[in-house]
Amino acid sequence: MSQSLExxxxxxxxxxxxxxxxxxxGRSLMLDILKGFGFTDVDVVFAQFEGPGVRIRGxxxxxxxxxxxHWLQQAGKAG
Amino acid sequence: xxxxxxxxxxxVHDIGLKMIARGLFDAGYETHLLPPDLTTEEIIEQTLxxxxxxxxxxxxxxxxxxxxxxxxxxxxxxxxxxxxxxxGVGGMAIRSELAAELGFDAGFGQGTSIEQVICFIExxxxxxxxxxxxxxxxxxxxxxxxxxxxxGIAAKVDRITDQIIDWAVQRTSPGVxxxxxxxxxxxxxxxxxxxxxxxxxxHYAPLCGELPMNFYGGGQLHPKTRRFSQxxxxxxEQYLTETKLRMSVQSLRHKRPGPLVFNQYGTGCPFMDxxxxxxxxxxxxxxxxxxxxxxxxxxxxxxxxxxTHQEDGTVITPAxxxxxxRALEPSTLWQVxxxxxxxxxxxxxxxxxxxxxxxxxxxxxxxxxxxxxxARMTVDGYHAILYAKQYGMPFDVVTNxxxxxxxxxxxxxxxxxxxxxxxxxxxxxILQPLFACSPEVMVNGLMEDNYIDFNAAKxxxxxxxxxxxxxxxxxxxxxxxxEDRVQSAMTTSLHACLAATLNVDAVSIASTDEAYSGGPxxxxxxxxxxxxxxxxxxxxxxxxxAPTDQAxxxxxxxxxxxxxxxxxxxxxxxxxxxxxxxxxxxxxEGAHPGRAGKDSVKSKTTI
Numbered sequence: 287m288s289q290s291l292e293x294x295x296x297x298x299x300x301x302x303x304x305x306x307x308x309x310x311x312g313r314s315l316m317l318d319i320l321k322g323f324g325f326t327d328v329d330v331v332f333a334q335f336e337g338p339g340v341r342i343r344g345x346x347x348x349x350x351x352x353x354x355x356h357w358l359q360q361a362g363k364a365g
Numbered sequence: 366x367x368x369x370x371x372x373x374x375x376x377v378h379d380i381g382l383k384m385i386a387r388g389l390f391d392a393g394y395e396t397h398l399l400p401p402d403l404t405t406e407e408i409i410e411q412t413l414x415x416x417x418x419x420x421x422x423x424x425x426x427x428x429x430x431x432x433x434x435x436x437x438x439x440x441x442x443x444x445x446x447x448x449x450x451x452x453g454v455g456g457m458a459i460r461s462e463l464a465a466e467l468g469f470d471a472g473f474g475q476g477t478s479i480e481q482v483i484c485f486i487e488x489x490x491x492x493x494x495x496x497x498x499x500x501x502x503x504x505x506x507x508x509x510x511x512x513x514x515x516x517g518i519a520a521k522v523d524r525i526t527d528q529i530i531d532w533a534v535q536r537t538s539p540g541v542x543x544x545x546x547x548x549x550x551x552x553x554x555x556x557x558x559x560x561x562x563x564x565x566x567x568h569y570a571p572l573c574g575e576l577p578m579n580f581y582g583g584g585q586l587h588p589k590t591r592r593f594s595q596x597x598x599x600x601x602e603q604y605l606t607e608t609k610l611r612m613s614v615q616s617l618r619h620k621r622p623g624p625l626v627f628n629q630y631g632t633g634c635p636f637m638d639x640x641x642x643x644x645x646x647x648x649x650x651x652x653x654x655x656x657x658x659x660x661x662x663x664x665x666x667x668x669x670x671x672x673t674h675q676e677d678g679t680v681i682t683p684a685x686x687x688x689x690x691r692a693l694e695p696s697t698l699w700q701v702x703x704x705x706x707x708x709x710x711x712x713x714x715x716x717x718x719x720x721x722x723x724x725x726x727x728x729x730x731x732x733x734x735x736x737x738x739x740a741r742m743t744v745d746g747y748h749a750i751l752y753a754k755q756y757g758m759p760f761d762v763v764t765n766x767x768x769x770x771x772x773x774x775x776x777x778x779x780x781x782x783x784x785x786x787x788x789x790x791x792x793x794x795i796l797q798p799l800f801a802c803s804p805e806v807m808v809n810g811l812m813e814d815n816y817i818d819f820n821a822a823k824x825x826x827x828x829x830x831x832x833x834x835x836x837x838x839x840x841x842x843x844x845x846x847x848e849d850r851v852q853s854a855m856t857t858s859l860h861a862c863l864a865a866t867l868n869v870d871a872v873s874i875a876s877t878d879e880a881y882s883g884g885p886x887x888x889x890x891x892x893x894x895x896x897x898x899x900x901x902x903x904x905x906x907x908x909x910x911a912p913t914d915q916a917x918x919x920x921x922x923x924x925x926x927x928x929x930x931x932x933x934x935x936x937x938x939x940x941x942x943x944x945x946x947x948x949x950x951x952x953x954e955g956a957h958p959g960r961a962g963k964d965s966v967k968s969k970t971t972i
Contacts, residue, residue, distance in 0.1 A: 295640050296632075297887040301850075329883045332848040343850060351634035351885055352591065352673040358600030358636065 312340025573666025631656025652698030662706025717756025729779030770955025774926025822919030
């Protein structure tokens with residue numbers, strides 16, 4: 287995990303408009319994007335398809351509750 | 366009186382400077398505001414005539430502007446003005462670093478406060494924390510005398526609550542016995558001083574169910590929980606120390622004194638909760654609500670230790686509650702819910718000892734929509750109310766059985782019975798009507814035109830019955846949220862604004878993850894709705910939202926329905942029997958008398 291990602295309290299959301307043909311395609315594209323960023327715990331929180339594409343929000347959990355949070359281990363170190 | 370010259374170094378824009386000029390004038394300075402579109406030479410000329418202590422310029426950044434500002438500084442230097450006069454510059458996109466680079470004494474960007482400018486003029490240090498941390502804790506029940514305003518309903522509630530007291534006072538349960546032991550034998554000061562709790566657990570464990578008994582007997586944890594490592598505990602302490610140094614709290618309110626805004630935490634992990642609470646406080650939440658796991662309510666007895674949980678709901682243990690309480694800002698109200706299960710009275714005792722400000726108790730909701738046996742919930746609820754009084758904790762009486770399909774008038778009848786019982790026992794209840802698009806609303810089309818009238822009707826109806834504080838929840842806008850972040854923030858804000866314009870005392874709000882079920886709620890999702898509510902409060906100020914005439918029609922129907930429901934409860938002759946009979950919510954309406962703790966109520970004479 288990069289030092290920057292260690293500072294994420296819980297999740298990273300990615301919101302965008304994807305040019306595609308359907309909501310299903312948009313969802314698949316968003317998951318690909320998140321996995322391409324190197325995230326593994328990924329999901330689509332919201333998707334709304336209209337003619338031009340899908341308005342979509344993907345989420346990658348960096349720290350889920352009960353994980354060991356890097357931002358606690360990093361406390362005291364220069365950010 | 367110090368003289369301040371204000372000059373817009375801009376062909377058109379001077380609104381910001383006008384606001385600063387007004388603020389300085391109100392603060393007692395002699396101000397002189399020049400018109401826009403003067404040349405730098407003309408401003409210098411005016412400065413030489415006026416002899417100000419401070420010259421404040423404004424300018425929107427754009428092509429060539431930096432050169433123009435630098436020229437202004439050069440001319441002021443050449444005229445010898447800088448020896449006895451400070452120059453500040455403000456405007457969109459002005460940063461203090463840029464201002465210093467150009468030779469100004471200070472730079473002010475967007476959102477500059479008048480206090481910040483005064484500190485510059487006076488040469489004092491600007492401390493935004495002083496401006497942002499002016500919140501203090503408020504008791505939501507202050508000013509309410511709990512006087513009945515509806516004689517018919519008052520008389521019926523009086524008879525029902527007499528019957529409840531007569532019945533409950535002769536009975537006990539394992540939950541009541543644990544609460545009694547926790548109250549008498551668990552010394553929070555000794556525990557905090559790590560001096561032990563004597564033989565408390567020797568007497569406590571036998572009163573517990575299997576899970577806590579295995580925990581106290583053999584150290585066996587719930588499968589979804591684990592203890593924190595020392596490294597994690599040390600990391601939290603360091604994180605808190607560092608964060609508290611930077612911490613300040615915003616206020617969401619604008620011109621109105623209320624409502625206070627609460628949000629819920631309960632990620633499962635008390636350390637993640639603390640991260641979420643700090644974010645909520647910083648972005649303006651006035652109070653936070655502890656949400657425990659659903660299995661906790663069905664378990665006889667509480668666990669102990671620093672425990673984190675992999676699923677929704679943070680386990681109630683003394684150590685978890687204590688660490689969370691100590692992390693709260695002094696102005697934050699803290700509610701620990703006790704309303705729905707087998708640990709209701711003991712949770713009130715523990716929360717009271719650890720320092721909670723508020724709790725949550727409702728016998729009817731716990732019995733009909735949260736899975737607890739009605740007799741057990743009644744005897745435990747009765748004792749929980751007595752402990753809430755003893756520990757000085759007001760509590761809300763939640764009506765979330767509406768979400769199961771129970772009509773509002775029946776849920777309200779139940780709420781008023783519990784509130785009436787609390788009133789009689791000397792406790793301080795808070796009425797919690799649900800602002801929601803409930804099943805009753807959907808089936809009967811009660812919100813086909815708007816979300817305002819039926820919610821407003823609830824407030825109108827309750828105010829016509831009892832003079833008690835009101836805290837719509839929980840959260841406001843329930844079942845109107847979608848996974849769309851913008852929509853979710855918007856509907857939360859509008860419901861909160863409706864509550865504000867109805868002058869209620871508090872609201873509970875959700876995050877924008879309310880309708881998302883794929884994972885835990887994120888911290889930014891909590892901030893989304895706090896920001897939306899703040900913006901809504903700013904928009905409405907002291908202005909109102911006007912319900913249509915239909916709101917009064919709905920309110921009259923609610924009051925009528927409440928009275929009829931209470932008549933049916935009285936006809937049953939026994940409150941617990943009335944819960945089983947569906948008087949306060951039937952199986953057809955989605956209310957199912959719970960079974961947890963069934964047959965665990967004992968007569969005091971037989972134990």
